[in-house]
Amino acid sequence: MDVYREYQAKLRSPEQAVQIVKDGDWVDYSHCCSFPAALDKALAGRRDELKNVNVRGSVTCRPVQVLEQDPDNETFTYNVWHCSAIDRKYLDQGRAYHQPMLFRNCGSYYERGFAPVDVAMITVAPMDRQGNFSFGLTNCCQQEVLDAADHIILEVNRDMPVVYGVANDHIHISDVDWVVESDEPISAAPGRPASELDKKIAAQIFPYLHDGMTLQLGIGGMPNALGELIAESDLKDLGMHAEIMSDGYLKLYQSGKITNKKKPLQRGKGVFSVCLGSKELYEFLHCNQGILSAPMYYVNAAETIRQLDDFISINSCIAVDLYGQVCAESVGTRQISGTGGQLDFVTGTYMASHGKAFLAMPSMYFDAYGVGRSNILPKFTDGDIITTPRTQTPYVATEYGAVNLSGLATWQRAEALISIAHPDFRDALIKAAEKQRIWRRSNKR
Structure with missing residues (x-):
């Protein structure tokens, strides 16, 4: 036919079709x-x-x-x-x-x-x-x-x-x-502008980036801030392998930073699985032979990511406890997002030669009553969903630095995380670590 x-022959009105x-x-x-x-x-x-x-x-x-x-x-x-x-x-x-x-x-x-x-x-x-x-x-x-x-x-x-x-x-x-x-408008979600705090966190991660790396950025103000830093830098020949393609990548393409020339897999092609951003981004993608979509089972597979060698993964999280457990999807039992691909990329990035994964967050927030609260906690107790287990937690970044938790003992983890906590909460976290028996007695305060 x-x-x-x-x-x-198959054309129907929406009202007819849903019958x-x-x-x-x-x-x-x-x-x-x-x-x-x-x-x-x-x-x-x-x-x-x-x-x-x-x-x-x-x-x-x-x-x-x-x-x-x-x-x-x-x-x-x-x-x-x-x-x-x-x-x-x-x-x-x-x-x-x-x-x-x-x-x-x-x-x-x-x-x-x-x-x-x-x-x-x-x-x-x-x-x-x-x-x-x-x-x-x-x-x-x-x-x-x-x-x-x-x-x-x-x-x-x-x-x-x-x-x-x-x-x-x-x-x-x-x-x-x-x-x-x-003729309904296609859903759009342009990235929110980066705040000053986002820029400070991005600046802690930027020194780890290098020419020829393949980059995975999450969605949000901090990834957008990092994208702006990269766009204004001397970095070159970056690659894209992303679960979600957002406007942050558009800036990197427009500034000539992403060429995909150094990628060992799909050389010359940026790869994503889902795109969500602005109308400008969607127009950029239309019939663009330099960018390919791919199924999530492929994009997020550890075996795929492993082959990308110099792979850098950057995602956001909500809170971390002193053991290195990461919550990226709930506040207590209140669902905020989902596990999504965070654990996928943490796993795959560790397998890649020279791979580095970062989980980023502000060191503190203000609650509904205007009271400051630390995002680095002694321990999770309120039903928070653990997205990344402590056995797989990579670099954690706040505006006060980035620390790698891989292979560290519990006292080393506590010391590293407290070093990037907001100064107002560090003494209380040390006391909690002592009570939880994860603070080395000889450690200097």
Whole structure:
């Protein structure tokens, strides 16, 4: 059948397409920019017709209409792999639920039947002459979602860029049930400006960077601050191998710092799995032969990262205790983000020759009452989720320095971490370390 005729035969309105959903179904919205905004609205419109429908998403960048139109969760339950600010709001309200995962394993949850999919709804780029739709900004575990689905609905958006991939970067018209067309804006999340504190933390990490390294940056003000430092520096011939591509990388490409010429793997090509940023970044990616998307099982695999030799990984965290345990996803039991790929990159970077991984945070914060609190704690006691175990914690950085915890005894860890704690809390941390018997008696204060 001619692909254009097949397209027309499968073309439906969003309201028609979502009729395929039935009571008790699991509906998957995929991740980030693949969020199907028009289909979400249409599905929300069936609130009074359906019962017990689970919807699964990740890093949601816009209000979710199946929740907004169902405030008491009588019909829809929203489940998230990894949290955005919007997801946190729903979680805080008890209207959504977190699904813990490692990003490198996320696709396997679908493959092994742990994450059922009755209907997959994803946003894609317009069809090409061969009948293929590019996944665009989201490779991640897109293919595994679609393979697991009983039914597939594509939301075609002309603003979704075409992005070439290492693998699993498109779907053919013959493999879908329905197609809908949408002019909803693609989800965007431009990086927030770096604060002075972000710049101070970035400055502690910058001396460890060098020409020819391959770089993984997380999302947030501190990675953006580091990107600005690199863009203004004399560093050259950097490579990109990223779980999430953000605007920080755009600055590095525009300044000529990233060339990917020295990468031992995919030489000449920057690699990412999910992109989330500004419209300018999306336009930069459209049909850009110098950048490839890749599945998360590949990007985040330790075996892949190991082959990149001079690999530098930089991610944020929330708190660290004196034993070196790292929390990067919750405050007490309140879910903030998710494990995501932090542990993946900590593991893989350690395996890479000359690899260095950094987990960065401010040394302190002010609580709701304006009281200063240390982000370096004696021990975790309030239900905080441990993202990186102490046995794998690499460099930890604050505005007061960066320390490598690999191979250190408990007293050495306590000493190193207290050295980068805020000065106002160091005496109290020393007393706690003494009480916990992890402070060397002969150590000078």
